[in-house]
Amino acid sequence: MGKAKRPTPDRILDAAERLFAVRGFYGVSVREITSAADVDVALVNYHFGSKLDLYTDVLGRRSQLLNQERLDMLEQARRESHPKPPAIEAVINAFTYPLLNRSARGGAGWKSYFAIIAQVNNSPEFGGTLMSQQFDPLVQKFIDALRDSLPGADDRDIYWAYHFLSGALTLTFAETGRIDNLSHGLCRSSDLDSVHERLVPYVAAGFRALCQRGRQRAAPPRRAVKRRSPARADGQTTEG
Amino acid sequence: MGKAKRPTPDRILDAAERLFAVRGFYGVSVREITSAADVDVALVNYHFGSKLDLYTDVLGRRSQLLNQERLDMLEQARRESHPKPPAIEAVINAFTYPLLNRSARGGAGWKSYFAIIAQVNNSPEFGGTLMSQQFDPLVQKFIDALRDSLPGADDRDIYWAYHFLSGALTLTFAETGRIDNLSHGLCRSSDLDSVHERLVPYVAAGFRALCQRGRQRAAPPRRAVKRRSPARADGQTTEG
DNA sequence: GTCTATAGCTTGATAGAC
DNA sequence: GTCTATCAAGCTATAGAC
Numbered sequence: 001m002g003k004a005k006r007p008t009p010d011r012i013l014d015a016a017e018r019l020f021a022v023r024g025f026y027g028v029s030v031r032e033i034t035s036a037a038d039v040d041v042a043l044v045n046y047h048f049g050s051k052l053d054l055y056t057d058v059l060g061r062r063s064q065l066l067n068q069e070r071l072d073m074l075e076q077a078r079r080e081s082h083p084k085p086p087a088i089e090a091v092i093n094a095f096t097y098p099l100l101n102r103s104a105r106g107g108a109g110w111k112s113y114f115a116i117i118a119q120v121n122n123s124p125e126f127g128g129t130l131m132s133q134q135f136d137p138l139v140q141k142f143i144d145a146l147r148d149s150l151p152g153a154d155d156r157d158i159y160w161a162y163h164f165l166s167g168a169l170t171l172t173f174a175e176t177g178r179i180d181n182l183s184h185g186l187c188r189s190s191d192l193d194s195v196h197e198r199l200v201p202y203v204a205a206g207f208r209a210l211c212q213r214g215r216q217r218a219a220p221p222r223r224a225v226k227r228r229s230p231a232r233a234d235g236q237t238t239e240g
Numbered sequence: 241m242g243k244a245k246r247p248t249p250d251r252i253l254d255a256a257e258r259l260f261a262v263r264g265f266y267g268v269s270v271r272e273i274t275s276a277a278d279v280d281v282a283l284v285n286y287h288f289g290s291k292l293d294l295y296t297d298v299l300g301r302r303s304q305l306l307n308q309e310r311l312d313m314l315e316q317a318r319r320e321s322h323p324k325p326p327a328i329e330a331v332i333n334a335f336t337y338p339l340l341n342r343s344a345r346g347g348a349g350w351k352s353y354f355a356i357i358a359q360v361n362n363s364p365e366f367g368g369t370l371m372s373q374q375f376d377p378l379v380q381k382f383i384d385a386l387r388d389s390l391p392g393a394d395d396r397d398i399y400w401a402y403h404f405l406s407g408a409l410t411l412t413f414a415e416t417g418r419i420d421n422l423s424h425g426l427c428r429s430s431d432l433d434s435v436h437e438r439l440v441p442y443v444a445a446g447f448r449a450l451c452q453r454g455r456q457r458a459a460p461p462r463r464a465v466k467r468r469s470p471a472r473a474d475g476q477t478t479e480g
Numbered sequence: 481g482t483c484t485a486t487a488g489c490t491t492g493a494t495a496g497a498c
Numbered sequence: 499g500t501c502t503a504t505c506a507a508g509c510t511a512t513a514g515a516c
Contacts, residue, residue, distance in 0.1 A: 008499080008500085021364065022364050022365055023266060023365055024264060024266060024267075024363070024365075025266075025267070026263060026264060026265075026266035026267035027264075027265070027266035027365075029490070029491065029492080030491080030492060030493085031490080031491080031492090039500085040499095040500060040501050040502090041492090041493090041501090042493085042494075042495095042500075042501065042502085043499080043500070043501090044492090044493090045492085045493060045494065046499070046500080047499090050492080050493080051492065051493090115364050118362040119359070119362055119363065121362070121411060121414075121416070121418075122358040122359055122361070122362040122410065122411055122414040122416070123264070123359065123414065123416065124261065124262050124355050124414055124415060124416055125262055125263055125264075125267070126416075127414055127416025127417070127418055128416040128417035128418045128420075128421060131416070131418050132418055132421045132422070136421060136422055139422060140422070143422070155423070155426055156423070156426055156427055156434070157438065159419055159422060159423040159426065159427045160419070160427060160434065160435065160438045160442075161438070161442060162422075163408070163411065163412070163419050163427075164408035164411075164438075164439065164442055164443075165408075166411060167407040167408040167409070167410065167411025167412065168403070168404035168405075168407040168408050169407070170362065170407065170411065171361060171362055171403065171404075171406060171407025171410065171411075172403070172407065174361075174362040174363065174364055174367055175364060176361070176362070176363065176364055176366075176367025176368040176371070177367070177368035178361075178367055178368045178371050178372055179399055179400070179403050180368075181368060181372045181376060182372070182376055182379060182380070182383070182399060182402075183395070183396070183399040186395055186396055186399065187396055187399045187400060187403075194396070194400065195400065198397065198400045198401070198404075198450055199404065201446075201449045201450060201453065202400075202401060202404055202446035202447075202449060202450050203404075203446065204449070205445040205446050205448065205449030205450075206441075206442035206443065206445050206446045207442075208445065209441045209442060209444070209445030210438055210441060210442050210445075213441065248481075248482085269508075269509065269510085270509080270510065270511085271508080271509075271510090279482085280481095280482060280483050280484090281483090281510090281511090282482075282483065282484085282511085282512075282513095283481080283482070283483085284510095284511095285510085285511060285512065286481070286482080287481090290510085290511080291510070291511090481516105482515105482516085483514105483515085483516080484513105484514090484515080484516100485512100485513090485514090485515100486511105486512090486513090487510105487511090487512085487513100488509100488510100488511100489508100489509075489510090490507100490508080490509065490510100491506100491507075491508060491509075492505105492506105492507095492508100493504105493505090493506105494503100494504090494505085495502105495503090495504090495505100496501105496502090496503095497500105497501085497502080497503100498499105498500085498501085498502100
């Protein structure tokens with residue numbers, strides 16, 4: 001970017017984003033942030049308030065923009081398939097593509113943002129509140145779209161299937177390098193195009209398998225779902 | 241449990257586990273841990289060494305036991321279907337059931353342990369090293385089993401599909417309460433039996449969809465997110 | 481094995497000068 | 499808007515008495 005000095009609040013947000021991405025909320029001190037941003041310590045308090053206020057502002061800055069993109073893409077998918085509901089692949093693509101695209105090609109700031117999202121989503125302390133605050137209105141709209149695209153599905157199956165999608169997606173954002181170790185370099189955490197190419201069909205198949213379970217419809221879906229094989233090795237039951 | 245006082249190292253591990261589960265490695269001080277364990281501050285250093293040593297010991301204590309259970313279950317699935325490889329449902333069940341069962345019915349300590357795993361898995365700092373250290377030898381065996389059960393599959397598809405499973409599973413462990421908010425109480429984070437019932441068919445369908453995909457040619461270049469760009473509403477390809 | 485004591489720093493937050 | 503100065507509290511780690 002240009003050599004012109006960015007406004008102080010932006011400098012603080014940028015530095016905070018970069019540092020929080022690696023060590024999380026508690027692993028970074030306000031002093032480290034202001035030091036990296038090359039501004040005075042007191043300015044965090046002046047511009048943002050508490051450290052937690054800064055943390056939420058770091059997330060909100062990009063979440064807002066992102067949610068608009070995803071909503072636009074969902075609306076477009078709906079328009080294009082109207083009057084029928086779009087295929088779930090299109091819905092899942094609208095949900096995931098803007099994220100993976102920004103992380104892959106949006107620059108270091110976006111990558112840091114997504115790494116923070118991965119941690120927040122999996123935090124017992126912040127996950128329930130912060131994630132819901134940033135994303136739930138949007139997610140509700142996607143849940144509605146999935147419901148339209150999966151007629152007759154049980155809502156509980158849709159919510160859990162969404163939960164699995166959320167976990168797979170945010171672990172991807174963490175880019176921990178673990179799949180690099182595991183695959184001896186065959187796959188790379190940073191290769192988000194490979195992820196996107198696979199995540200959509202994987203998740204779509206999962207949604208269909210769950211939501212078509214137990215349905216006694218005569219009309220055959222596009223693809224038969226294989227019967228589950230009960231591999232309860234220890235004889236215990238897992239269901240109440 | 242017995243009223244007899246537990247050994248100091250166990251008291252420290254228990255308290256550390258409980259506190260790390262909520263606020264993570266940096267969000268908890270050694271003093272908080274020893275205070276909760278009702279032992280002296282200096283005893284962490286004496287019994288474990290550094291704070292990070294304690295953290296890894298908290299994980300190792302249960303990971304070891306768990307991995308043995310999962311391996312036993314995998315071997316049993318293999319024996320039962322021999323000479324054919326087991327269905328992938330059986331492999332995925334052996335991978336996930338011991339975890340979800342321990343978290344659901346193993347008591348508070350296990351729940352805390354899994355909450356820590358969720359955070360570590362999604363941590364750019366610890367995810368690559370700590371998770372690999374605790375689980376990769378086991379995961380390699382499961383990857384081999386999946387390969388046997390999915391003849392002809394591309395290894396990259398297997399690794400990425402495993403990655404998606406890992407993310408879905410560990411987000412479940414975090415039990416953040418977010419799905420409770422989202423579903424207005426219809427689903428509950430703590431209802432791990434509902435998770436297990438759905439995770440296995442979901443993941444199995446995802447594996448099959450990925451690994452049985454026709455050999456696809458190179459992906460088309462990525463499109464911009466803007467309105468005029470088609471959103472792949474047809475679901476034919478996921479490359480957006 | 482346990483505890484006292486402490487070294488040496490760092491923490492988040494802010495009051496008040498400019 | 500920025501900076502100096504400071505607060506009261508907390509931090510990890512350890513040496514040394516018992």
